[in-house]
Amino acid sequence: MTKPARNKIKIRKIDNLPARQVTFSKRRRGLLKKAGELSVLCDCEYAVIIFSATGKLFESSSSSTKDVIARYKAHIENVEKLEQPSIELQPDRIKLSKDLAEKSRVLRQMNGEDLEGLNIDELQKLEKQIEGGLSRVLQTKEEKIMSEILALEAKGAQLLQANNQLRQRIGMLSVANGKNAGVIALESDNSTAEEGLSSESGTSGSSCCANGSSPDDDSADDTLSLKLGLIPYRG
Structure with a gap:
């Protein structure tokens, strides 16, 4: 409850x-x-x-x-x-406050603000300062752009060199693979020829033996020479 x-x-x-x-x-x-x-x-x-x-x-x-x-x-x-704040720090604090206010005013004038209180000489001086700062900014900008362009060109050259090396390696591998394929085909042909030769030799031998003639007979040599495509040589 x-x-x-x-x-x-x-x-x-x-x-x-x-x-x-x-x-x-x-x-x-x-x-x-x-x-x-x-x-x-x-x-x-x-x-x-x-x-x-x-x-x-x-x-x-x-x-x-x-x-x-x-x-x-x-x-x-x-x-x-x-x-x-202590009394000893009061003068420094006041000075820093004035400096901060002055720097803030100059910054606003550099941005084109608070220009009403300036005379012609001050405006001309401000104009020269802005032009000098602008030229330095443009120069620094051009240097940065050129540095980036050179870096990109160097990187492109490295990539091109690496590409050429890869092409050479691929070509070498292709040639090596072709040679290996030729060797394998030649070995295959040789083994086939040897197998045929051995089989034909066995057949001829058996037929000669069946006819009662020797394998060293001239007919057996002629038959073997014709099958191998060779010109018989008799000394």
Whole structure:
């Protein structure tokens, strides 16, 4: 069975004095308890100082209330020193501010702004400065372009050389593959001829033996010479 939801108490001053004192006592103990738990859980220092409506003091701290207050004061003083620049640095700060404002004004004038307060001499001086800066910019730009063009040409030459080397290697591989194919075909032809020769020799020998004649006879030599396509030689 679910518990009924508690109504939230509206935060405002309690008019009933006894109820206000009871609430103060309960809430004060709960606040100090939570502060102590926070110090233990998170390893932090705390100090709580409470004055009641009657002027009674209630305090609690992790170590010593005076030490925590002294640390708080030192921290506040250091923060104030960091936020406020020292008197010795004031002249330098003013000078830097003036220099920054002057540089900003010159930059705006170089961009064609805030020219109303300049006389003819100042405008001519500004024009020369802009022309000098423009010529230096154009010169630097041309140097950069030429450097990039030279780099691209060098890279193109390297790629062309690598391409030629690859073509030479492909040609050499093609020639080598052709030679290997010729050798293989020649070996195949030789093996075929040898097989035919051996088979024909066996057939002739067997027929000669069957007829009762010797393999060294002239007819056998003539037959073998005609099949090999050779002119018989008789010494």
